[in-house]
Amino acid sequence: MKKIGLLINPIAGMGGSVGLKGTDGDIYKRAIKMGAQPITPKRLNELLFKLENKEDIFFLVAPGKMGADIIKNKGFKFSTIGEIGKDTSAEDTKRIAKIMMEENIDLLIFCGGDGTARDIFDAIGLKKPVVAIPSGVKMFSSVFALNPRAAAEMVDVFVKGTDTQEKEVLDINEDSFRKGILDSRLYGYLKVPNVKRLLQSGKIGSKINKTAAENKVEIADHVIENMKDDILYLMGPGTTVKAITDALNLPKTLLGIDAIHNNKRVGEDLNEEGILRLLDKYNNVEIIVSPIGGQGFIFGRGNKQLTPKIISKVGKENIKIVATADKMKGLMCLRVDTGDIKVDDILKGYTKVIIGYKEELITQIEC
Amino acid sequence: MRIRLDKNEMFKPPPKEIIDPVKESIENINRYTPQVKVEELIGLISDYTKVPQDSIILSSASDILIKEFIYLFARNRQIIIADPTFILITNTAQKTSSPLLKIRLREPEFKISLEQFIDEINKPTMIVFDNPNNTTGSLLLNKKDVKTVLENENVIFLIDEAYFEFSKISYVNLLIDFPNLAIVRTLSKSFGLAGSGIGYILCGDVIKRKFIGLEIMLPYPSVVAAINALHNLDYMKKYIKEIEQEKKRIVTSVSKMGITVFPSYTNFILMKTGIENISQKLLKQKIYVHDVSEQLSSEYIRVTIGTEKENDYFLRYIEQLTKS
16 A cells, blocks of 8 residues: 555646636736636546556545645545645645644655645655646746546556666746747756566667666766866766766765866855856866756757857867756757857757766757 | 557568469478579569669578678778667667767758768768668758769768669669769568568678678578569569558548658658557557657657558557647
8 A cells, every 4th residue: 555645736727727827826816816727626637537456545634725625535545734724825835734744654645736846845855756647827847748538547557566766856937938038947856667568579688777876877877988177177067967976985066067177076066156266277178067947958948058159169069968867768859049149159059968877869959 | 459650561471473372482491592582583683673683682681681780890980870760770870989070960851961970970980871761761861962972982882772663763863973872772661572581682792701701601482482483573563652652541541530640752651640659559450560669759750651441540559638
């Protein structure tokens, strides 16, 4: 029997139908005035309807409209946990998620958008796996399942037993988004169940995937083997790049840019100014980045500190891209959105991505 | 009912003219395969391919030949392959200690352009492409580009033409000018002899010499099946016509369901269904299709053209899935 936490953000997604592009802060009150209807209960219902292993699950559910109202009278085993007031907020999500974690849940199902994903990350980080039902206006984070049905499958697979993988949580600036500008940064990672395919009997035996963690170690080995003395390496955000610094026994700001030189960290969580100062000091510089955001952006999402000025100074030939094979298989091309069209144009064309030890993939960068 | 549309096999067995002699050959199963029969088979492959007998390496199944080729030529060379490609090519290349460069094929055409890798072949390189590509069904390179690559002496080039009889595109006539080219083929697909496992490489002397020592005893029934298949080419041509008709019917039907299909020069179709984990869902109905989730994503499947009845069954369930 798996103990699974369940909470929904009852206001998530309400801004969408009335064109408000989100419900962060107090915007949801405007959405309600404009006639917006709750969306998340319906999305949760879809998941509950599709669950196949409900006999093997005991739910710990957030109270009232955050979950209990929806799950009751549907034949699920559950108990309610925590308290909420009339209006719910991000604080309720965080508090209840934390209580669920203290109750030692095996998995947390939540329903919402990017904002809810950020709250869940703040509450539980990588300590427990999650299944995220997409229901927000903005869902740029790759942590979300494709739809509630796919989320139900993910829960079923988890109940039967599977490993997990890390997926990105993005922070989208809602004010900019309303103006039509996608301003995102990498906020953190959540663990999601790895939906493995059923292995069919193949003529030659199908290749069993390496785990993402093994793949990252291979990538790190390859990069380190090709590292040279006297080159300053600007290390971008993300766990694939962090695997390289881990292998070097160096600390790394997971969501920021660090600099290393001759096996020492010489810059930590750098901004543009800090990076430019280092570029004045070091002649030979390479940037190591990994695509971010599930859309294949190597610049312009999650690493805005690497400005067009810095990218131009370092030069296209000194940019190394690393990504797990699993991440690359879903990407038909890579993208850039540096904020400077001329720099984007220079970066366009074919490039190599390090996807394993002595293994690279030729793919295309488009704008 | 169990439907196997996952291995790109021929949808029905070869005719009596092939099966009966194979049955007879079983009577002599206590004997090794007579060398004269092996030579007869090489002669027939030579007639069929228009390649001299001494440019043919025969083996049990093309898989062994592809593996052997990669192991023989990987040393001190980087390897370039397509992504996705025949999984055996990827697996074998990954087992060598050579640097591996994969070229991403992009939908909808899934082609390779010279521009993608021409700058990479200025050092010793082995290229292994399947043409048509196994996963997408596309033709990867045109003849002009193949020639340009072969003109570079750094390159040893193996082309897997397992589906040549369907595509009718071959680079065999380049063998005479380019000793760095090898072509591997099989009788498992269009000839319907997957169970007998006969494959062959066509190549020049320099490459062939490397294979000395790889003489593999071919099972007598397999040799008999291959000889009789090559004596009766008409059945193979007839089967291919039937497959093309069924392929058209399937493409039309699934397109109406909103499924994207990609042009295929083979006996299978790559489909983009928009349904996550589609192969698992079909499996619940005992419909086996090739799961390409490791190469592309779980919404894609590679479906072999089966019998009319099998294809109907597949179409019925995939339609249900698109509606649910």
